[in-house]
Amino acid sequence: MRILMIGAGGVGDAAAKIAVERDFYDVFVVADYDIERARRTVASVQARQPGENRFHAVTVDASDENAVAAAIRLTGATHVLNAVDPRFVMPIFNGCRAAGANYLDMAMSLSLPHKDAPYDKAGVKLGDEQFAQASDWEGAGRLALVGIGVEPGLSDVFARYAADHLFSSIDELGTRDGANLAYFRPDGTEGFAPGFSMWTIIEECLNPPVVWEKSRVVGGNVETGFFTLPPFSEPEVFDFPEGIGPVECVHVEHEEVLLMPRWLDAERVTFKYGLGEQMISILKALHTLGLDSKDPVTIKGIQVAPRDIVAAVLPDPATIGPQLTGKTCAGVMVTGTGVDGQPRSTYLYHVADNEVTMRDYDAQCVVWQTAFNPIVALELLATGAWAGAGVRGPEAFDAAPFLELLAAPKPEGYGIEWGIEER
């Protein structure tokens, strides 16, 4: 296996540090728009594993599918890991298809709200552009494994595991994400610094959130499908494990809702994120001002998108690790009927503690928690434990080998524990 990872930001850098401990691949090329960033990642993995010679840095423009295809041909990559913002999904996806590489990402192609009823009906959905090409990928015998970060990703693996091993029927697959992270500036005062790209946070939180329902009564008829809501809908206090505690969560547009119903049977699929009061009021302000816009404005003859400025003024999520404290939790709350026929409510989750991820990987917890999943998936593809073609989500594959490899102690496994809580 020859891996080309595009993006040496927070997640890409952490993925390289996790991958360097594994021996399932021959070459791991780190590509970035900024060659210095790619080199920094390569240097840091080489410092962790003296003598390591599988890592190389190249430059690539992720917005140009021809440049992506050229980089694949140059490196002989068999698998491309997309570790950049979701706006680059389609050029990387298309570049892979053109050059015949397999593809993995951690977020899917972007949505467009419904023209007439944006907060009721789904328009172009997350991943629609990718799934439209599913038969091409299948025909070519190539795999696009989409949404294999932590959420989507590990959450989808948990959902598949619950469906296969814990439940006989499922009412709701409800991804719930929350944290108790705090950021302190170098001078010791508390500041504002999201754990992942503000560009992506704006995208997913201000788009109409989507839910899947098997039996929604619409005007006297029962309909099955995807429906949307206004941003920040249906706030719910969810109690997160391992000391994080209760956090108010609201509906957010997320890939799990689009992926799980394709392979798993449930009455309802939802995603709620523990945004907190401050983040919600910041997002509302950005929207009111139009600073969430991706369309460039002209300032003194210079074209710049307001959202790019917002992302640029915040601390880089890749470098805030030393200033963070706390834990972040990703998981799926599954409700329904257990295999014993009794009502069951089970939360399957993973908690990352920033203190531990900084100590062991020099990576902040949110990016680290995202980064290990595609590496585990690549290892399962390398060994043949996972195999397939087409455009597929993580829940299209057997969850057991993933969770076993994840939890098995090093050096056989990754030594990463996950939890189950009955409620």
Place this chain on the structure above:
Amino acid sequence: MRILMIGAGGVGDAAAKIAVERDFYDVFVVADYDIERARRTVASVQARQPGENRFHAVTVDASDENAVAAAIRLTGATHVLNAVDPRFVMPIFNGCRAAGANYLDMAMSLSLPHKDAPYDKAGVKLGDEQFAQASDWEGAGRLALVGIGVEPGLSDVFARYAADHLFSSIDELGTRDGANLAYFRPDGTEGFAPGFSMWTIIEECLNPPVVWEKSRVVGGNVETGFFTLPPFSEPEVFDFPEGIGPVECVHVEHEEVLLMPRWLDAERVTFKYGLGEQMISILKALHTLGLDSKDPVTIKGIQVAPRDIVAAVLPDPATIGPQLTGKTCAGVMVTGTGVDGQPRSTYLYHVADNEVTMRDYDAQCVVWQTAFNPIVALELLATGAWAGAGVRGPEAFDAAPFLELLAAPKPEGYGIEWGIEER
């Protein structure tokens, strides 16, 4: 009198439309960084007064004091009206001094917070840089009439009038500004569009607000001077006249507080602005994100200040008039002892109704309400009713001729009524 007005934004454009009806000057040159904007203003006044030939458009870079001085020499300007953002105060002020022109502005040189106690002690105050040069101006026999918009400006005139004619002693000179304006997008939905420059709103609302106190007890001692507070301090519901009604007002850094105590005797001088809940939460969000910053950041090799982006994405205050509804009120609440020896509380105010200002001047009410004051002041200087040299605020001059000229019916006066309310 030969007038050079620098800035053909909202206020400048309205000032030209008000000035074109008056005959006290010989030439009125409209200068802007963007020559097209200056030409648009000149064309609009010529359309209002066929045959009008006193107006001319030139280009000038307000950030360059040499360019300002050159424009004064080119046009033979005797009086320069600064109608641009307060960040350009010093280059225009210095350019006038160098070229020997008299100077008027509607906002003063910028403040810098106190290094150690920003929310308690005043650092560099609004206007400090200008007042530092007062003796030079006085020696040269030239006048810098600072803060002669509506607030500061008309508010300072009201305060002087109250001190001279209504009160024997004053407890508080409290400028209070509030509105019931609403902005509707072309599609009819309500949007967010401040009535004046968002750059300036951020500057004045996020800087530590300043108050003046004659007798403040500090650590057992009585001190006289300027003190600061945290932004949005001491919220107070103030009932505005003419149907605007109660609006929550908070302390804001403003020139009145720095000007009035120099010429008027009061126990306390304050400024409170009816920001409203939405504006406060937006300003807090901008500050949390660092989007209030004037320091450029680099985006893909381009340098741009976040605050410039915020201002650029909002509707231009100069052009929102047709989409606005409502009224705005500027005034001073004076409390103390009346000339009859009885306790007195009097609000002196001016209300501008957007419907009327659009109809009569094709100008939205906030910029129009700012714009008429420097024109009235210029007329008083032309006739000799106001005369003097040095750096002086509006309250350094007799208020009566100003208020008489303002309220007298056209064509003798400006036909602009102001109000007094006993409380």
